[in-house]
Amino acid sequence: MKINKLLMGAVISAGVFSGGIASATDLNFWSWRQEDIKAYEEIIAAFEETHPDIHVTYTAHEATNYNTILTTALAGGAGPDIIHTRSYGSLEQVAAAGYLEPLNDQVDLSTLSADELLGTTLRADGKVYAVPFASQTVLLYVNKDLFDANKVAIPTTWNEFIAASEALKAAGVTPLANGSAAGWTMEIMSGAFMPNFYGKEFFGDVTSGKTDFEDARFVEALEKFSVVKDYMPDGFEGVDYATMQQLFIAGQAAMFVGGSWELPGFTKAGINFDIMPVPSAAGSGMVATFLDGGYGVNAASENKEAALEFIRFTATQPFAQMLTDKLGNVAAVDGAVSSDPMLKKVAGFHNNATPYIMLVAFRFDTPTGSTLLQNGLQELFTGKKTAAEVAKDISDGIKAAE
Amino acid sequence: MSLASDHDIDLIYQKSLRKRKNMRRLWLAFLLLPPILMLLIFVFLPMASAVLYSVYDWKGLVRGEFIGLGxxxxxxxxxxxxxxxxxxxxxxxxxxxxxxxxxxxxxxxxxxxxxxxxxxxxxxxxxxxxxxxxxxxxxxxxxxxxxxxxxxxxxxxxxxxxxxxxxxxxxxxxxxxxxxxxxxxxxxxxxxxxxxxxxxxxxxxxxxxxxxxxxxxxxxxxxxxxxxxxxxxxxxxxxxxxxxxxxxxxxxxxxxxxxxxxxxxxxxxxxxxxxxxxxxxxxxxxxxxxxxxxxxxxxxxxxxxxxxxxxxxxxxxxxxxx
Amino acid sequence: MAHIQINNLHKQFGDVKVIRDVNLTIDDNEFVVFVGPSGCGKSTLLRLISGLEDLSSGHIKIDGERIDHLPPSKRGIAMVFQSYALYPHMSVYQNMSYALRVAKESKASIDKKVKQAAEVLQLTELLDRKPKALSGGQRQRVAIGRAIVRDPKLFLFDEPLSNLDAKLRVQMRIELTKLHKKLNATMIYVTHDQVEAMTMADKIVVIRDGIIEQVGAPLELYNHPANQFVAGFIGSPSMNFIDVKVIGKSDASLELELKNKTNIHIPCAEVDLHAIGDKMQIGIRPEKLILDEACDAMQDGEVFAVERLGNETYIYMHTATNNEIVLHAAGDKPVTEGDHISVGFKVADCHLFASNGEVVK
Known part of the structure; x- marks a missing residue:
């Protein structure tokens, strides 16, 4: 009896829903940004106001498994209409398989820079498959209160950074919150520290094949970077992402290396912090930047035109402004002005930036540069291998990649 | 006095025996079918497809050419x-x-x-x-x-x-x-x-x-x-x-x-x-x-x-x- | 070869008293049978002697030395279980030699003892077999063999024949008796089967509710039961009991009235202990009842079942006063169901029990 009633209820409600949808085009929009659900729903509402015939449903999947979920669904013909894509290698995997609609002639991409478009362009055909949405910046967070309380000046050069770290350590404060338990946080950290040591030209040299990762600049950068482990928490080998965030938020550690995506969280936590590039020997250091992802259209979508309409919307200034205001992102599309001083600062750092090396250039083949670097750094920081050995492993791995 | 001859009783007995046997077979089939289907769908099918997938070259999610034991x-x-x-x-x-x-x-x-x-x-x-x-x-x-x-x-x-x-x-x-x-x-x-x-x-x-x-x-x-x-x-x-x-x-x-x-x-x-x-x-x-x-x-x-x-x-x- | 002395033995499981103040002496080379209805405590008593169960109070001595504080293996005893308890993963040889191997005896000595015991029990051919491949009787012999090789001072048997069929049981009974003679060992044997008790025992110990009711040689118990329980328990079919009332006393006898108003005089040593009007029971063995012949007391009744075995006949009847009576007669008697017959007994053959069960005569 009960089952019958339930079934009947289901049938009736299904009828009601399908009846309601029949008048509008229903679009599914998949993403990995679970923390942004509210903001995206607001943005979608703004879009639907001008497009009453289109209804967009935003679904956020678990971040670390998003690629797998997405590709599996696409392979099974069950993908969404609008796809929040990742960039570079991850984009290529989806685009190369033909799951994405090329956008070049269908969407006005003039508001985007060539650097940003590179992240959503398939290397094989040179076509753009997604509208870049935001760039991320790897940088250093400092807890101003902790520095003040321990009478340590915020460092402006590499030597000052070391001295400040020593002073904080002597005062019983963990200088740097980061740990090595999660490989990807190690890669992030290397993105903040290593470019200052290997220099601005290294990225161009290594991507063009002029040199490889056994280059003395890279080995030296690894060595200098590994000094930082003295300033990481006791037992940093077991400190994962959640723990390091907690250490910084709780005021147990004075500095934190992370991405610009941490800004909203730390702001909300009420920490009196500042952001800066890791200082170089001479002074102002470089930050590493990368395109976070983009918005693409499922090539097999039955509502391609409606989906493209939404994608065109994402390439406009109003969308970029909402992205900036609601999500605190550094929007890829030009013309958005941030009222947030921190975001303004981030944008300023882009004047002295270098691509986040492994993601931007070496995540297209297996083994990826990221995998090699992450595990190499874990080996370096846990003392299993020397800088030279790690550099050789990375170099060999990249060369063997296909 | 007897209501049914021995022959009749034999027939009835055999019929009921057949019926019981059929019921038994039906019952067995009913019990065995779901697990056999489950086994087929969730074990043999994925196994077979894994073997099939493994002899092809894959470009991401797209099946390429047959490459044997490559x-x-x-x-x-x-x-x-x-x-x-x-x-x-x-x-x-x-x-x-x-x-x-x-x-x-x-x-x-x-x-x-x-x-x-x-x-x-x-x-x-x-x-x-x-x-x-x-x-x-x-x-x-x-x-x-x-x-x-x-x-x-x-x-x-x-x-x-x-x-x-x-x-x-x-x-x-x-x-x-x-x-x-x-x-x-x-x-x-x-x-x-x-x-x-x-x-x-x-x-x-x-x-x-x-x-x-x-x-x-x-x-x-x-x-x-x-x-x-x-x-x-x-x-x-x-x-x-x-x-x-x-x-x-x-x-x-x-x-x-x-x-x-x-x-x-x-x-x-x-x-x-x-x-x-x-x-x-x-x-x-x-x-x-x-x-x-x-x-x-x-x-x-x-x-x-x-x-x-x-x-x-x-x-x-x-x-x-x- | 052991003399066993048990003094004031008590055993309690929680609040339940299973053994109550047991005192018992067992002589060297004696074959003693503990008998009693199930749950009477006979197995517990055996397990207390073996050490598998700890006693609550009292002493157990073997050859004058207290053993009740020793672990089972140190008491010099061997036990044969009702289930035989053969180790299923070991061959007959390994089963029989296990205790010796645990005791780290030399291989040669173990081999000699096992072969010897196997010879005695006709197990030589079966030494390599696993218990699974043996018949019930063979398993029984292996269990005994396992006990023998240890050369114990005392053998304990816990209902060892109850899993065998009737024919094999008779055979094993005789074999065990022979074995007892051959080994010259003290043996304690627990059973609920009074035929086993009667046929095998030198001495029977009748136990009820954790109390020893009587100790004695089989025929002593049969002929002179100390109380109505023993009288009823020993002998098959059971003794007949007839209700009587004391209606008169003389110097050395009581005058009793049966329910059918027959009066009899039964000699009694201590007449003063009994009063006129006391209720008593006369006990008479089935084979002592006499059919259709003038006796000291007669009972009329209707036959409701007859068992004819050719050489003997059992007649079951209801008496007019509603007692059930069994009569055992030699040969074939021409009696059938529904017959009205009259049976009687001689005063000399009857037992008399007071209302508390104690024997009067």
Whole structure:
């Protein structure tokens, strides 16, 4: 009896829903940004106001498994209409398989820079498959209160950074919150520290094949970077992402290396912090930047035109402004002005930036540069291998990649 | 006087017999069909498709051309891939041997103790079995917190009892990560073999143990000479299940380490290797269904063959009681 | 070859008293049978002697030395279990030699003892077999063999024949008796089967509710039961009991009235202990009842069952006063169901029990 009633209820409600949808085009929009659900729903509402015939449903999947979920669904013909894509290698995997609609002639991409478009362009055909949405910046967070309380000046050069770290350590404060338990946080950290040591030209040299990762600049950068482990928490080998965030938020550690995506969280936590590039020997250091992802259209979508309409919307200034205001992102599309001083600062750092090396250039083949670097750094920081050995492993791995 | 002739009765009897037989067949079919269908859909079909996938070249998610055993050659013999395969396999072997000794050894000791029905043994029985019913995800996450080098209970406790030297970042060091996970697995699962062993011990007639006691055997001799050989069927089950479990080990290293067997592949297993090869990951790169399928087929063949050999061998030393 | 002395033995499981103040002496080379209804405590008493159960209070001595604090293996005893308790994973040889191996005897000595015992029990051909491949009787012999090789001072048997079929049981009974003679050992044998008790025992110990009711040689118990329980328990079919009332006393006899108003005089040593009007029971064995012949007392009744075995006949009847009576007669008697017959007995053959069960005569 009960089952019958339930079934009947289901049938009736299904009828009601399908009846309601029949008048509008229903679009599914998949993403990995679970923390942004509210903001995206607001943005979608703004879009639907001008497009009453289109209804967009935003679904956020678990971040670390998003690629797998997405590709599996696409392979099974069950993908969404609008796809929040990742960039570079991850984009290529989806685009190369033909799951994405090329956008070049269908969407006005003039508001985007060539650097940003590179992240959503398939290397094989040179076509753009997604509208870049935001760039991320790897940088250093400092807890101003902790520095003040321990009478340590915020460092402006590499030597000052070391001295400040020593002073904080002597005062019983963990200088740097980061740990090595999660490989990807190690890669992030290397993105903040290593470019200052290997220099601005290294990225161009290594991507063009002029040199490889056994280059003395890279080995030296690894060595200098590994000094930082003295300033990481006791037992940093077991400190994962959640723990390091907690250490910084709780005021147990004075500095934190992370991405610009941490800004909203730390702001909300009420920490009196500042952001800066890791200082170089001479002074102002470089930050590493990368395109976070983009918005693409499922090539097999039955509502391609409606989906493209939404994608065109994402390439406009109003969308970029909402992205900036609601999500605190550094929007890829030009013309958005941030009222947030921190975001303004981030944008300023882009004047002295270098691509986040492994993601931007070496995540297209297996083994990826990221995998090699992450595990190499874990080996370096846990003392299993020397800088030279790690550099050789990375170099060999990249060369063997296909 | 008789209402039906013998012939009539024979006919009626045969008819009812036929009907009963048909009913029986129908009933059997009804009971067998669902499991057979489940087996077909969820075991044979995926197996067959894995074999099929493994002989093609895959470009991401698109099936390329037939390449025969190419994928198998790649995962087995290409230097980097074979290093991964061997490293993961080695870890699985370590896990199996450790679980056999630590988890099942502990279970045997616990079962022998509980079988003597010490005061409150029912309470202990429940306590030991309780973790088994918890989900692996919860346990992995919980223990990851317990083992946190800074906030974790384990290191807090060690520092409290002045064992600061031992307050290590257990999951962060290549030397201790796998061992820690094996211990967590033991904590999670030890109740299961304990219960199986306990049931096996309870099945041994009390007379046999008393006879051995009268024959002069002490507790150790009784355990070794009488209880151990007579619980052989339970040991077979546990060894085979531990073997299969060890070589399919995935959840604990995935949750407590990472898809890459963090730190530095020291907790990598065949399961993790298969998953990231087949499906890829954010940092490890794209998916390769071909190589992944080849790995899956190899893992399956290995587990299947060895399970059969182990079962055959262990069953041969079982004795029927009475 | 042991003399066993049990003093004031008590055993309690929680609040349940299973053995109550047992005192017993067993002589060297004696074959003693503990008999009693199930749950009477006879097996517990055996297990207390073996050491498999701890006593609550009292002493057990073998050859004058207390053994009740020793572990089972140190008491110099061997036990044969009802289930035989053969180790299923060991061959007959391994089963029989296990105790010796545990005791770390030399291989040669073990081999000699096992072969010897196997010879005695005709197990030589079966030494390599597993228990599973043996018949019930063979398993029984292996169990005994396992006891023999240890050369114990005392053998304990816990209902060892109850799992065998009737024919084999008779055979094993004789074999065990022979074995007892051959081994010259003290044996304690527990059974609920009074035929086994009667046929095998030198001495029977009748136990009820954890108390020893009577100790004695089989025929002594049969002919002179100490109380109504023993009288009823020993002998098959059971003794007949007939309700009577004391209606008169003389110097050395009581005048009793049966329910059918027949009066009889039964000699009694201590007439003063009984009063006129006391209710008593006369006990008379089935074979002492006499059919259709003038006797000291007669009972009329209707036959409701007859068992004819050719050489003997059992007649079951209801008396007019509603007692059930069994009569055992030699040969074939021409009696059938529904017949009205009259049976009687002689005063000399009857037992008299007071209302508390104690024997009067």
């Amino acid at each position: 994928n198998y050659y790649d995962v087995l013999f290409k230097p980097r891939e074979s290093w991964f395969l061997f490293n993961a396999f080695k870890n699985n072997v370590v896990v199996f041997i450790s679980l056999m000794i630590v988890q099942n050894g502990l279970a045997l000791v616990l079962a022998l103790l509980l079988a003597r029905k010490p005061a409150g043994y029912r309470f202990y029985q429940v306590v030991i079995f309780l973790p088994v019913i918890l989900s692996t995800v919860i346990i992995g996450f919980q223990w990851k917190l317990f083992l946190n080098p800074i906030f974790g209970l384990v290191n807090k406790f060690l520092r409290m009892v002045d064992l600061d030297m031992w307050a290590l970042p257990w999951l962060g060091l290549p030397e201790t990560a796998l061992g820690s996970m094996i211990l967590v697995n033991t904590w999670h699962w030890v109740g299961f073999p304990t219960l199986v062993f306990l049931a096996a011990i309870h099945r041994i007639p009390k007379d046999l143990i008393e006879a051995a006691r009268l024959d002069g055997a002490n507790e150790w001799r009784i355990a070794r000479d009488i209880i151990w050989p007579l619980m052989a069927p339970a040991v077979t089950i546990i060894v085979v299940l531990t073997f299969i479990g060890s070589f399919n080990w995935f959840e604990i290293p995935f949750i407590m380490g990472s898809l890459e067997g963090s730190p530095a592949y020291s907790t990598d297993t065949l399961g993790l290797l298969f998953y990231r090869t087949a499906f890829g990951s954010v940092s490890a790169g794209g998916s390769n269904f071909g190589a992944g399928s080849a790995l899956a087929v190899l893992i399956f063949i290995f587990i299947f063959t060895f399970s059969i050999i182990v079962t055959k061998y262990l069953t041969s030393r079982e004795i029927e009681m009475g």
